[in-house]
Amino acid sequence: MQMCCDLEVDVNGQEIFMVDKKILSSFSGKLNKLFGKSIATSKNLKVIFHDLPGGAHGFELLARFCYSNGQTEITPCNISLLHCVAHFMEMTKEISVTDNLIEQTEEFLEGITYWAWSELLVALKQCQDFVPAAISSGILQKCLDSLIARVAVSATNASPFTSSPDSSGFRFSFDTRSTESLKNSYSRTNWWFDDFASLNPTLIEKVLRAMVAHKFDHVILSRFLFYYQKSSFSNATSIEKRKITEIVVELLFLLDHSSVSCRSLFEILRVALRFNVNKCCRNRLENMIGSQLHQATLDSLLIPSPPGTDYLYDVNLILRLLKSFLSNGDCWVSSTHLRKVASLMDLYIAEVAPDPCLKPSKFVALVTALPDSSRDLHDGIYRAMDLYLEVHSKLSEEQKMKICCALNYEKLSSEALKHLGRNSKFPSRKALHALMSQHSKLKTLLGDNNILGDSPCSYSEKGIKGKEVENGEQHVLYAGKLDISMENEKLEEHLRGMQWRVTELEKVCRKLQAQMEKMMKSRLSSSSSPRSLPRMCS
Known part of the structure; x- marks a missing residue:
């Protein structure tokens, strides 16, 4: 096959490739539709891609496949990229019936259940660089499902585990202890922590949501989130730490709040305040602590x-x-x-x-x-x-x-x-004496109703609680609620004429007087039993 370099391809602004447009168009539906009938006549064309999965490396794998007449080695290390590039470039059987790349990658993915854990993890991590394409092509979900199934099987076969957020002393901390020592303490149930903790925040969110949907133990999931935050903070910038914290809080909010210890929540709250997380994140965290x-x-x-x-x-x-x-x-x-x-x-x-x-x-x-x-x-x-x-x-x-x-x-x-x-x-005692004097006047005015008791010293028994006589001095400590009755309207007039003589209590006493006047107007009756006076303030 005669080859030439009549097509210039700018890949995501990273690198420019000079390729044979006829060869690439014979495998790519996207290029075939783009050039149409001009493939054979037009020369020195230029194509610019802005979001090709894998960038320059992805296009290089694509070109190798095309120049090898539809032959390439597919492994767990490159399956994610090849699959996404094939979908992006529309390399379907409509273009190449026997050698289309989509069919080859999908056939390889049929054996995903037999892959090793490390191979699944490599394929998933490769999706981090082109998450939207990995989602649309379906390979991200396949990797997630297979990984989570492996974890679920190991959890089922593990020994019984006590699900208490504080039971094993695992609490969120930002000290200098290595994450490896923590991992060793929980190797039987949390062996996957370190592997998943190496994922970026976007994939962490997808992994945790999938595990919640599969009804994993919420205590284990909360511990993983704290482990992930601690391990990912070591080399992160302040902006990255804020994003990580926001995602961790959002995922914790999905869990049963009782699965997270209060102490751990306060620890993460301090971190959230330090990095000034968004208001929604802070509100969710405060809600969890409040519960x-x-x-x-x-x-x-x-x-x-x-x-x-x-x-x-x-x-x-x-x-x-x-x-x-x-x-x-x-x-x-x-x-x-x-x-x-x-x-x-x-x-x-x-x-x-x-x-x-x-x-x-x-x-x-x-x-x-x-x-x-x-x-x-x-x-x-x-x-x-x-x-x-x-x-x-x-x-x-x-x-x-x-x-x-x-x-x-x-x-x-x-x-x-x-x-x-x-x-x-x-x-001051002067202020308290003045207030006591006003209550004494009320007692005198009310007469036989005996709301205030037999003497100014009997408030604690008759409604004004907490009064004490010591060293010959009286101290009014508390006044209860007022509920008085009267038959003579002159009482109301007399109360209106009272003048407060202590400047320190002027505003407070005015409030008390207003309360008394209001209650006297609204609670007229023929008889009354002793009740308590209103609070001095409310």
Whole structure:
């Protein structure tokens, strides 16, 4: 066959080949359709390919096949590339009935079940360079199916494995221990970790989704994802690390959340924050942590604040985690879990309270984030408030009162109440005496209804809880809810005429007065039994 070089082929901008257009057109349907009847007449033509699978190497294999009159050696090492190039160049039987490349590669793939594991892995890895073509040609799926089938068979034949995310001490870590030592510890069930971990993120995603579809143990899959992230970080750039982290989180989100330990999730959260992953990734990670926040520890919660902020710890993150925890519904937020999280939050609030940059609004948000039913005692909250007020001694009386209103004084122990009675860091005695005086006036006005009790000292028994008399001084610690009745409209008029004389409590007392007026107007009745007064603040 007479050969010439009358066709210039630019392959993906990598390399230019001078070939015989007639020879290549006799095997390629794409070129045959491109040139049409001009194959025999036109000379010095040029073709530019932008996305030929395998680039210059792929075209070279194609050219060798054509110049060898449709003969080439097909092996597991080149099958993926040959198959994709054949589909790209449309080398079908319509062009060459006996020697078309697609038919030869498909015939070779029929024996894929007999390939060695290493041969399957080589074929799959070759697909990494041209994933779209490998997907469209079908060879990627064939390699995946065969590999996953091998893993499934080995898992079935392996000894029983305890499926607990923390059972074997395998936890996500970024220390300097070699991945090989970790692999040896799990060689019986996780022997495939290192081989799959060498794949790029795109193939990792496809492998894991396929394994989830085949109902692999989610604990094993979560461990593999942590192993993959650790091993792939060694030579990765910051951008690559961010992409890897986002893919790992996305795949973890597909698994049963209980299959991933809370400690591991917090570890990956720190990495995600360090590399500034996208919002969707961060939300998914926070959702997973929130679903098992009852398993967290104080050390896990103490995450430094984002760069550019003054406060020490990322309080906003913890508030989001609490919101996620509460939004998981009754299936997660059992009374036991709720109490565990409340105990954990008491420790956390006490830890962040000494931060001089922590704003009162954030402190109150932490204290009130969980429902009141989550705590039997508020002693932990009281101790945290004591620390906070000690560090933030320059707060106004109004700010202090707003903070103290977050404390449920009914749930303080007797020891805490005694300490509070002597605690000068809480709102001033003058302010408390003024408020107590107003409540005494209410008692006098209400007369026989006896809502406030027999004397100003009996609040704790008649509705105003937590009052204590010590050293001849009275301290109003808490006021309950107001529900009064009246027969005389003069009471309302009298209350309107009251003037608050303590400037520190002016705004707070106005709020209390408005609440009382509203309730007196709406709850008129002929008789009433003793009930509790409203909180000083809400």
